[in-house]
Amino acid sequence: MNKIFTILLVLSLAFSANAAGDAKHPKQLKWSFDGIAGKFDRPSIQRGFQVYKEVCAACHSVSKLSFRNLAGAGFSEAEIKALAAGYTIQDGPNDDGEMFDRPGLASDKIPSPYPNKKAAQAANGGSYPPDLSLIVKARHDGANYLFSLLTGYGNTQPKNHEVPEGKYYNPYFPNGNIGMPNPLSADQVTYQDGTKASVEQMSKDLVNFLQFAAEPEMEERKQMGLKVILFLFVFTAFFYVAKCRIWAKLGQ
Numbered sequence: 012m013n014k015i016f017t018i019l020l021v022l023s024l025a026f027s028a029n030a031a032g033d034a035k036h037p038k039q040l041k042w043s044f045d046g047i048a049g050k051f052d053r054p055s056i057q058r059g060f061q062v063y064k065e066v067c068a069a070c071h072s073v074s075k076l077s078f079r080n081l082a083g084a085g086f087s088e089a090e091i092k093a094l095a096a097g098y099t100i101q102d103g104p105n106d107d108g109e110m111f112d113r114p115g116l117a118s119d120k121i122p123s124p125y126p127n128k129k130a131a132q133a134a135n136g137g138s139y140p141p142d143l144s145l146i147v148k149a150r151h152d153g154a155n156y157l158f159s160l161l162t163g164y165g166n167t168q169p170k171n172h173e174v175p176e177g178k179y180y181n182p183y184f185p186n187g188n189i190g191m192p193n194p195l196s197a198d199q200v201t202y203q204d205g206t207k208a209s210v211e212q213m214s215k216d217l218v219n220f221l222q223f224a225a226e227p228e229m230e231e232r233k234q235m236g237l238k239v240i241l242f243l244f245v246f247t248a249f250f251y252v253a254k255c256r257i258w259a260k261l262g263q
């Protein structure tokens with residue numbers, strides 16, 4: 012009896028896990044940051060930041076990033092200062108105990124669109140637009156998932172699939188119904204470097220930007236890894252030679 016119960020429990024768990032995760036498998040792309048020698052594509056990160064700022068920032072924060080972190084994406088100090096100064100930051104309290112507004116500084120965090128989670132939900136029909144700083148790490152196969160999600164609108168839904176009021180069909184989102192309307196359309200932004208702003212291009216640039224946001228120190232980490240491997244190689248050879256010499260003497 013107990014065995015049957017266990018089997019049923021395991022089966023029901025397996026099915027419920029499947030029901031929650033029946034999203035389409037993400038498209039598999041090649042990224043410059045892949046692999047042990049992966050590097051950032053800085054022009055793309057800068058374009059991605061522009062799309063984030065002009066489109067996504069209406070609803071999503073990247074609260075882990077300060078303006079000065081953008082130096083790692085190739086922005087100059089003057090560009091960062093000018094960018095930060097374009098924002099108004101609430102600071103304080105001053106000597107009179109009052110909060111005051113001032114222009115942003117390079118050391119400020121990039122401001123969030125909503126004061127708190129409840130306000131964000133209230134403005135988005137109950138769905139919460141998550142902070143995007145770590146989203147690439149927080150989702151399985153994050154870079155490919157993000158690209159697929161952003162380019163995954165406009166698919167026709169299967170006949171037996173219902174989309175509730177206030178949700179949008181996207182086959183890459185678990186259960187297919189997402190509370191985010193399609194945020195991207197072609198030529199929504201004008202890139203300064205002349206790159207054509209197709210939905211695919213903007214999505215790729217956003218992935219590069221959000222990958223950078225999630226791990227700005229990635230290049231140093233990978234380079235250090237390569238150095239450590241090289242070091243271990245050299246030392247293995249060194250100890251191997253030492254071992255041969257020692258045992259050669261003992262064998263005489």
Ligand code: HEC
Nearest residue numbers: 066067069070135138139140141146188189190191194217
């Ligand atoms: C009009 C507001 C709005 C805009 C603009 C917007 N989003 Fe969203 N986004 C949402 C909401 C609401 C959710 C939560 C959806 C849900 O949980 O069903 C969400 C969810 C997400 C998720 C999480 C999906 C998951 O797996 O949980 C990602 C990633 C995302 N948005 C990326 C973006 C990017 C990138 C942009 C800019 C191109 C953008 N969003 C623009 C409202 C918005």
